[in-house]
Amino acid sequence: MHHTTDATPSFDDEAILLVGHGSRRERSNEQVRELAAGLESRLEIPVDAAFLELAQPSLEDAFDDLSSVTETVTVVHCSLFAASHVKNDVPLAIERARAQFDLEIHAGAHLGIHPAIVDLLDDRAAAVERSLGVDRERDDVAVVLCARGSSDPDANADVHKLARLFYEGRPFSRVEASFVGVTEPVLEASLHAVAKHRPDAVVVLPYMLGDGVLTRRVREWTDEFDADYPYVDAAAGDPLGTDSRLLDAFADRWQEARSGSVEMSCDTCKYKVDLTGYEEDVGGARAMLRALSHQGAHADRENVDDEPHSHDGPEKHVAVCTNRTCANAGSPAVLERLRQATRDGDRRDVRITRSSCLGRCGDGPMVAVYPDGIWYGDVDQSDAERIVSSHLERDRIVSDIVDRTL
Template structure:
C-alpha cells in the first residue's frame, strides 16, 4: 500500500461505495476529435454504470491532460482511481501514464491516487470480437458452422513483445470453443506478421471466407488501413470472400472490462505482467530495455517529442522531434547540488548555438542520488554525473553540437 493510500480517509455511503471517490478514464488522445469524443462517451457511460464521478483525461494531443484532469477531481474527492483505456500493456501503460500519475501524486499529497491496468485480455472482449465476426459473416452470407471461415485479428503492433503476445492470446481464445476454421493474428505495423502476409497465408487453406477484425478502439487511420487491406485481398483472391468488421467502439462490454479494472485499482489488486515485461526482466533481443531509469527516460523523451506531432493523417506516431533529448535531474539531492544552474546553463548554451538540435527538460529522480547533478542525453544513453553549471557549455558544444562525448564527466553509458 502506498503512502497516498494510507493518507486518505475511508468514508463510505450506505451502498458501500466511497462517497468521496472518483475515476479518471485515461485515453491516449488524438488530433481527430471524433476519437477523443469516444473516450468522453465511455467516461460518461462508465459514470452511469458505477454511480460516481468519472472524467476523461488524455496522455497527449487532447485536453485535459491526465495531470489536469486529476487536479480537477482532486479538489472534490480524496480517492481517485485511474483506469487506462489502452488495449495492451506497452510503453504508454508501463511508462507514460505511471509517470503522469506519479507527478499528480506529488502535486496532491492528500489524495490517494491509484493507477489501474489496461483493458488487456478479458472474456468480455472475446465475446465482443465474436459478435463482430458474426456481423461480417452475415454480410458475406456465410456461416461458420457450415462454411470454412477463417479470421484474422489485426492489432496495431508494438515494440513490446508482452503487448504483441496478448494479441495472439486473444486470437487463440477466440478460436477455442468456436467453429472457425482458423484464427490468425496480424499487425498493421512495427512487428510481424503484417496483415497482407496473414491474409495470404490464410488464402492457402482455401477457406470460403476470411473475416478481418480490426482490434482497435476507434474508426481512425489504422482501422481504415485494415479495411483497405481486406478489400484489396478480396479483389486479389476471387475464390475467397473477405471483409473487415467494425472496431470496438463504445460497446457496453467495454464497460464490463473498465468496471473490473476500476475494482482492481481501488482495491490495490492490479495484476500486471511483470514476468514478461521487457523493462523488468531480460528478454532475448530486448536486453537494452531493462531498467527503471531507461524506462523513465524513454517516457520523458516520448512525452516531449509528441509536442511536435504532425497531422494525424501522417504515419501514426511519426515525430518531428529534435535529434537529442537532455534530461536534467532536479530531484531534491541534485537540486541541492546545483541542478537548476546546470539546467539553465544547458538551455542558454543551446540557445546560443547554431548547431544544437536538442530539447532540454527537467527530470525526476534518475536513481543516482549523491552522484549528481545528473544529466542524461538520449537516445545516446550517455549519463553525465557531478555536472557543474560551468560544464554546460562543454556538453552543448561538444556532445550536442558535434556528437563528441565529454569523457571526463561520464557517469555511465547505457
C-alpha cells in the same frame, strides 16, 4: 463530470479518469467520452475523460480540474495492451500529478484480455458472417484478429493469447493473430497465408477501440484481398467501439486499482527481464527518456497550425536525474545551470528535462545526452557549463566525467 459552480466547491469522495490515446478524428475522441459517460452511469461515480495526445484535455489538465472537486482519482486505461503508454507515459503523468496536486491517485491496469471483450469479439465476427452468408457451424470460416502492433513483445504476445482464447470452444477452422504494423505478421501476409488453406470465408476483426485511420486501413487491405482471391469471401468487422460490455472490463479495472490488486505482466516485461533482442531496454531508462521526448515534442506543437502529430524533436535532449539520491547530491542545481547556460547560448534546439531514476544511484548527479547516448556522472554546476559549451554547442564530449556510453 459535472462540476458545481458555487463559490465553495462540492467534493466527491472519488472520481475516475478514463485515459484514451487521442486521435486526429474527433469521432474517435467522442467515443472515449461516450465510454466515460457510460461508466459514470454504471458506477454512479464521476468519470472524466483525458487523452495522451492529439486531443484535449491532457492528463495534466484533467488532474488539475479534478483536484478542485475530489481528493481521490482512479486512473482507468482505454489501452488494450500494456505497451509504452501504459508503462511509461501514464505513470510519468501520475507521478507529476502527485507532486503537483493534493490528490490520492490510484493507477489502474490496461484493459487486457477480459471475458467481456472476448464475448464482444464473438458478436463482431457473427455480424461479418451474416454479411457474407456463411455459418461457422457448417462452413470453413477462418478469423484474422488484427491489432495495431507494438515495439513491446509483451503486448504483442497478448494478441496471440487473445486469438487462441477466441479459437478455443468455437468451430472456426483457425484464428490467427496479425498486426497493422511495427511487428509481424502484418495483416496482408496473414491473409495470404490463410488463403492457402482455402477456407470458405475469412473474417477480419480489427482489435481497436475507435473507428479511425487504422481500421480504415484494415478494411482496405481486406477488400484488396477479397478481390485478389475469388474463391474466398472476406470482410472486415467493426472495432470494439462503445459497446456496453466494455464497461464491464472498465469496472473491473477500476475495482482492482482502488483495492490495490492491480496485476501487471512483470514476468515478461522488457523493462524488467532480459528478453532476447531487447536487452538494452532493461531498467527502463531509455523508455523514460523516449517518453519525456515524446511529451515535449507534443508540447512544442500546441500552438502551431501544422500537422498535429508532427514530431519536430530537438537536436539534443538532456535528461537530468532528479530522483532522491541524485537530488541530494545536487541535481536540481545542475538542472537549473544547464537550462541557464543553454538560454545564455541561445541553444533553442536543446531540450532539458527532469528524469526519474536512471539506474545509477550513487554515481550522480546523472546527466544523459541523447541521441548521442552519452551519460555523465558526478556532475556539478561547473560541469554543467562544460556540457553545454563543449558537448551541446560543439559536439565535443566532456570525457573526464563520462559515466557510460550507450
